Amino acid sequence: MKPRKINDRVYWMGAIDWDRRLFDSLIPLPDGTSYNAYLIQGSEKTVLLDTVDPTMVDVLLSQLEGVSRIDYVIAHHAEQDHSGAIPHVLERYAGAKVLTTPKGKGMLMDLLHIPEGRIIAVEDGETLSLGDRTLEFIFAPWVHWPETMVTYLQEDHILFSCDLFGSHLATSDLYATDEARVYEAAKRYYAEIMMPFRKVIQRNMEKIGEREIALIAPSHGPVYNRPNFILEAYEDWISDEPRNVVVLPYISMHGSTRKMVEYLVGALAEQGITVYQFDLAVTDIGKLAAALVDAATIVVGTPTVLGGPHPIVAYAALLANALRPKLKFASVIGSYGWGGKAVDQIAGAISSLKVEILEPVLCKGLPREGDFEALNRLAATIASKHQEHNLA
Ligand code: FEO
Numbered sequence: 001m002k003p004r005k006i007n008d009r010v011y012w013m014g015a016i017d018w019d020r021r022l023f024d025s026l027i028p029l030p031d032g033t034s035y036n037a038y039l040i041q042g043s044e045k046t047v048l049l050d051t052v053d054p055t056m057v058d059v060l061l062s063q064l065e066g067v068s069r070i071d072y073v074i075a076h077h078a079e080q081d082h083s084g085a086i087p088h089v090l091e092r093y094a095g096a097k098v099l100t101t102p103k104g105k106g107m108l109m110d111l112l113h114i115p116e117g118r119i120i121a122v123e124d125g126e127t128l129s130l131g132d133r134t135l136e137f138i139f140a141p142w143v144h145w146p147e148t149m150v151t152y153l154q155e156d157h158i159l160f161s162c163d164l165f166g167s168h169l170a171t172s173d174l175y176a177t178d179e180a181r182v183y184e185a186a187k188r189y190y191a192e193i194m195m196p197f198r199k200v201i202q203r204n205m206e207k208i209g210e211r212e213i214a215l216i217a218p219s220h221g222p223v224y225n226r227p228n229f230i231l232e233a234y235e236d237w238i239s240d241e242p243r244n245v246v247v248l249p250y251i252s253m254h255g256s257t258r259k260m261v262e263y264l265v266g267a268l269a270e271q272g273i274t275v276y277q278f279d280l281a282v283t284d285i286g287k288l289a290a291a292l293v294d295a296a297t298i299v300v301g302t303p304t305v306l307g308g309p310h311p312i313v314a315y316a317a318l319l320a321n322a323l324r325p326k327l328k329f330a331s332v333i334g335s336y337g338w339g340g341k342a343v344d345q346i347a348g349a350i351s352s353l354k355v356e357i358l359e360p361v362l363c364k365g366l367p368r369e370g371d372f373e374a375l376n377r378l379a380a381t382i383a384s385k386h387q388e389h390n391l392a
Contacts, residue, residue, distance in 0.1 A: 009156070027168075032251065036285060037052060044129070044132075072098070077145060082163075086108070106147075111157060121237060139149055143163055144194055169222065180223065182229075185221060188287070242294055252303060263375050285316070295327055300346050306340075310343040321352045331358040331360055331361075
């Protein structure tokens with residue numbers, strides 16, 4: 001794809017990665033992704049903001065063929081999907097310098113072996129004149145690495161936000177025109193990448209919010225020409241209050257745990273609670289992560305295997321623990337053949353979540369009448385806890 005004009009001074013560049021299906025060897029990408037770079041040609045200086053994943057460096061270099069001079073490359077973030085092509089750009093433009101945060105400088109030297117003499121560290125709030133345009137660098141640490149910053153183009157009111165507000169979505173649309181589709185992709189992306197840093201994002205958004213913003217240009221997914229769409233979504237996702245939602249990931253080997261799960265889902269639905277049921281044997285963990293953004297309660301369903309939870313359930317519990325959603329309650333249900341410590345091990349796996357553990361329901365073999373009654377009591381307890389918190 002050729003460079004795309006945003007205005008007389010600003011162009012989108014980068015690569016659409018339609019076929020990528022996994023990020024960080026962990027995160028599923030059902031809709032691919034993009035690596036967005038942006039070129040700003042001021043009356044005196046030209047800058048390139050971020051680059052592309054090293055696998056697509058040729059795409060960027062081809063887009064730059066008509067650009068005779070680059071004075072600065074802005075590296076908002078040292079992760080290679082944005083920084084990986086910087087060495088190639090520096091090789092082509094011998095006079096170009098990289099501008100980044102002090103932490104970013106060390107990381108670019110470590111990760112990409114960029115010579116120290118080609119990197120200039122900027123300060124938080126520092127501005128750079130391009131002649132008739134002015135860039136302001138705003139440090140935004142932990143979105144999602146410690147060295148991250150964003151750039152504000154003052155005259156055009158454009159925020160270049162790098163990973164923040166991004167979406168893993170390959171699309172030929174320059175702008176977020178299909179907002180329903182972008183919302184799903186951006187929420188999933190938030191859940192997988194940003195949610196562990198929810199509190200820091202709250203502070204960063206307050207800092208960014210002091211500026212008038214006409215356009216948000218992230219480094220993944222389409223550009224937001226209606227910034228309030230994504231800003232309001234983030235305000236909701238990072239808020240402290242969860243919704244009246246239960247997430248129920250489970251594994252069942254011979255059907256007993258599944259009977260319990262289905263019964264509990266029905267009982268919770270009768271209490272007016274929205275439930276997301278995920279069979280971990282087949283589920284996409286990105287969907288599970290996205291459901292956790294709003295959930296107040298997680299109930300983990302597991303059979304006992306080798307004295308503990310099923311390993312896939314243990315993995316999901318560790319993942320939920322790492323993503324740190326705003327859950328308030330947790331419980332475990334499941335079936336065992338001859339005992340074990342599934343509940344203790346699940347509770348240990350989610351120890352970073354500040355949740356109240358509700359009475360688990362475990363049964364021996366196929367559930368009996370008394371087990372279903374215990375599931376009814378668990379559903380009633382969850383409903384009553386949610387009501388105490390006035391969850392909508
Ligand atoms: Fe898109 Fe953290 O890199």
